[in-house]
Amino acid sequence: MFAPARPVRAYERVVEQIEAAILDGKLLPDQRLPSERELVKEFAVSRSTLREALRVLQSRGFIQSRAGDPQGAVVQHFSTDSLRGSMAALARVEHLTLLELLQFRVMVEAWTCRLAAAGRSDEQLEEMDREMAAMRAHIGGDSEAFAEADLAFHAALARAAGNKLLEISGSVVHDVVLTLVSSKITASRNRRKQMQESCERHARVLSAIREGDPAEAARISYQNIVDYYSVYLVAADRQRLVDMGAAFGADPAAAAGSVGS
Amino acid sequence: MFAPARPVRAYERVVEQIEAAILDGKLLPDQRLPSERELVKEFAVSRSTLREALRVLQSRGFIQSRAGDPQGAVVQHFSTDSLRGSMAALARVEHLTLLELLQFRVMVEAWTCRLAAAGRSDEQLEEMDREMAAMRAHIGGDSEAFAEADLAFHAALARAAGNKLLEISGSVVHDVVLTLVSSKITASRNRRKQMQESCERHARVLSAIREGDPAEAARISYQNIVDYYSVYLVAADRQRLVDMGAAFGADPAAAAGSVGS
DNA sequence: TTGTATTTGTTCGTATGTATC
DNA sequence: GGATACATACGAACAAATACA
Secondary structure, X not given: OOOOXXXXXXXXXXXXXXXXXXXXXXXXXXXXOOOHHHHHHHHOOOHHHHHXXXXXXXXXXXXXXXXXXXXXXXXXXXXXXXXXXXXXXXXHHOOOOHHHHHHHHHHHHHHHHHHHHHHOOHHHHHHHXXXXXXXXXXXXXXXXXXXXXXXXXXXXXXXXXXXXXXXXXXXXXXXXXXXXXXXXXXXXXXXXXXHHHHHHHHHHHHHXXXXXXXXXXXXXXXXXXXXXXXXXXXXXXXXXXXXXXXXXXXXXXXXXXXXXX | OOOOOOOOOHHXXXXXXHHHHHHOOOOOOOOEOOOHHXXXXXXXXXXXXXXXXXXXXXXXXXXXXXXXXOOOOEEOOOOOHHHHHHHHHHHHHOOOOHHHHHHHHHHHHHHHHHHHHHHOOHHHHHHHHHHHHHHHHOOOOOHHHHHHHHHHHHHHHHHHHOOHHHHHHHHHHHHHHHHHHHOOOOOOOOHHHHHHHHHHHHHHHHXXXXXXXXXXXXXXXXXXXXXXXXXXXXXXXXXXXXXHHHHHOOOHHHHHHHHHO
């Protein structure tokens, strides 16, 4: 009959109200909040309490405040940063293995390719072509710029798939995998060759998408990940990644062979 | 040559240090932090600044503090709450459609079933049997208890798949879908029949897993989601969900037919 | 370019309710 | 129940940063 009456912290009620306003669209991105001193009056709390609330909102990515800004804090556009942070923490604390991350990435990218192959528009195809060309232009150049172009291509591909959740989760796990692997890379020998191979693979995926062949697009994207990352896996984990290929009709022998090369 | 000299907020350095200590395992779950007043001396900041830092850490799920506790804040076990929060915010702010969520869920659950069918141990099989029995025991009873048993089964299944990332993302998106759909459910007619059907479907998935048939397990889990949720989709979106079935060798006619029933 | 006013960042002191012994 | 140490909350003050005249 009665609800629990545990004390609700003052700062928490402030957070709830502002968060709800943003989530409900009553406060839009780039809009400004009133100054701290005005909010103090409005919420009838002390400045310290209000500031604790603003800090929490800031850490969740809802607002951003700068020292000395005569206007108040800025309502932020939605960002996946906090999602990335949570996921990165998950990877560290729960000790996610590289295999687990790669399995997830194979799953997401294969489905992204499938959906893109089935439903891409001509404009989206052109956009992917442009990003592909941009990647080619960076072959042999700065590896950071190449990685950026690679990311842009993946983003275009994800948009063509028409699923924002897929797009975001793909980019998040992409990041986490890279940070995990980058610590293991001693020296990237044959950078130029690697870039060329990467472009070639992306081109094959794009070709399958252009021809509207979901199964083939998924298979190639899977194969790309296996070829690129399986060297970082121990034998048992590598086998489990190769086993995923059955779902794509991949040739197990070819997968195993490419690892040895 | 020179690094940017933008001011780093005091509270941020406190957050970084404590967060790093937890992430590195120097501070373990259930351990206590020193009291605020001691931390004030250690970090050489004021009480307010320190409290802002603690609030941020609390909102990220790293610590939990209680008023009057003679000991300090408690380091929390890793929780997916902040991940859930970020994802729920994503669903609201980015206006994720039910189709997008269901596509994601189909993908995750199908792969979970695949991996479980390929790699489950006998103990894991027994555990899933137990959860299955628990679900059956709740047929016709409290629908909340049934939903809990359902969740427990999915968790056991995810553990059998051996991928924590799959397990967590599956449960998160499961939650988000339910909150999105629950607002549309006016009255759950035929609750008993729904529960029985749900059990039957779960049993078929479990059977395929027991027999080590990944493709069949994935196909059934896909079909279950289509049958259960497609009534909430508009025709165009429903078709796109049905189109996913091609990846599982599902019969398009059967999928379309079950919607009309 | 240089002040000046305003705002946020930070500190300190104090009062109050709470959990543990 | 009382004593003690704690987190919570408030308010005033100063320092640093920003925007604008």
